Amino acid sequence: MNYSIQILRGIAAILVVVYHSAIKYDQYYGGGYSFELGIIGVDIFFVISGYIMCMIYSKKTLILADFLNDRFRRIMPIYLVLTSVAYVAYLTLPGLVNSSGGHTYILESFILWPVDGKFLIQNGWTLSYEFYFYLIFGFASLLFGHFFYSCILILILPMIFSYMGFNWADGFLTNTIVYEFTYGIIGFYIIKLSRNNFVSLFLITTFSLFLLWTVDSRAGSYGVAAFVIVSLCSRVELSRVDVVRYEGLLLLERIGASSYSLYLVHTFTLVLFAKAYWLYVSVESLYLFMVVLCSSSIIVSWYFHLLIEKPIDVFLRKYL
Numbered sequence: 001m002n003y004s005i006q007i008l009r010g011i012a013a014i015l016v017v018v019y020h021s022a023i024k025y026d027q028y029y030g031g032g033y034s035f036e037l038g039i040i041g042v043d044i045f046f047v048i049s050g051y052i053m054c055m056i057y058s059k060k061t062l063i064l065a066d067f068l069n070d071r072f073r074r075i076m077p078i079y080l081v082l083t084s085v086a087y088v089a090y091l092t093l094p095g096l097v098n099s100s101g102g103h104t105y106i107l108e109s110f111i112l113w114p115v116d117g118k119f120l121i122q123n124g125w126t127l128s129y130e131f132y133f134y135l136i137f138g139f140a141s142l143l144f145g146h147f148f149y150s151c152i153l154i155l156i157l158p159m160i161f162s163y164m165g166f167n168w169a170d171g172f173l174t175n176t177i178v179y180e181f182t183y184g185i186i187g188f189y190i191i192k193l194s195r196n197n198f199v200s201l202f203l204i205t206t207f208s209l210f211l212l213w214t215v216d217s218r219a220g221s222y223g224v225a226a227f228v229i230v231s232l233c234s235r236v237e238l239s240r241v242d243v244v245r246y247e248g249l250l251l252l253e254r255i256g257a258s259s260y261s262l263y264l265v266h267t268f269t270l271v272l273f274a275k276a277y278w279l280y281v282s283v284e285s286l287y288l289f290m291v292v293l294c295s296s297s298i299i300v301s302w303y304f305h306l307l308i309e310k311p312i313d314v315f316l317r318k319y320l
Helices: 003-029 036-057 064-092 107-111 124-144 147-163 176-193 197-214 222-235 240-245 247-257 259-280 286-319
Strands: none
Touching: 003 036, 003 222, 003 240, 003 247, 003 259, 003 286, 036 124, 036 147, 036 176, 036 222, 064 107, 064 124, 064 259, 064 286, 124 147, 124 176, 147 176, 176 197, 176 222, 197 222, 240 247, 247 259, 247 286, 259 286
């Protein structure tokens, strides 16, 4: 296990939670507060996905059916559980789901079909891109003999769709954010092939400057920053002993282990605890509000990870 990447997963999840907590505070108290930097948590997750897929399948053969089954089993079960919960809430208390407005798609929410509106779990749009990447990654290995060719497909497909005038689901197929998975793949090979830290730093810097020069939109800003963070972090070698020795690292490693649960569950805990804070806490403090929401999200998601996510995963690994 790469503990540095696991810890970075925890940090990325916390950034997303903090970002959404600030939005909740603004909804209840106003003031225009935001934590825009937290957006980068999603970009870090995308780059990590590319990196981890390479790390896994550079050591074993990718069999497409097994690969897709593994990815489905990892992502969909708890997503479907929580989407079902959100659907019940949508039917009974619709004001609690996507309270910021916009059309909510039901069937598409369950199958992660890209839409030009919102899912029942709004974060689901990122999972649509994850599966898009997995399909390209898997089929590139099947068709061309190696998953690295997915880099070429990921880079040229948005250009082709844009040239053809595709504007499906709010530009899903033309969105260059999908490039960020490629950044993770390239970052993996930079670290793997570099002989020392100086060479790694030189290649990371050179590639980053190239991206800043050639790529616009989010993939050319937050995506580049995420590439640098993931690449440098992956170069740091931490052992289990190192992690256990420092309580802060151990906490982040555990948050990283439950980061997927945190990413999904916090959309529920923020709604509930924000409402509770507004009703029962008389202190109008941005920092206290965010501490309460973030800490409660981390705690609830950890128990969700232990009591629901892990048992489901163990069961499916045994029978699927």
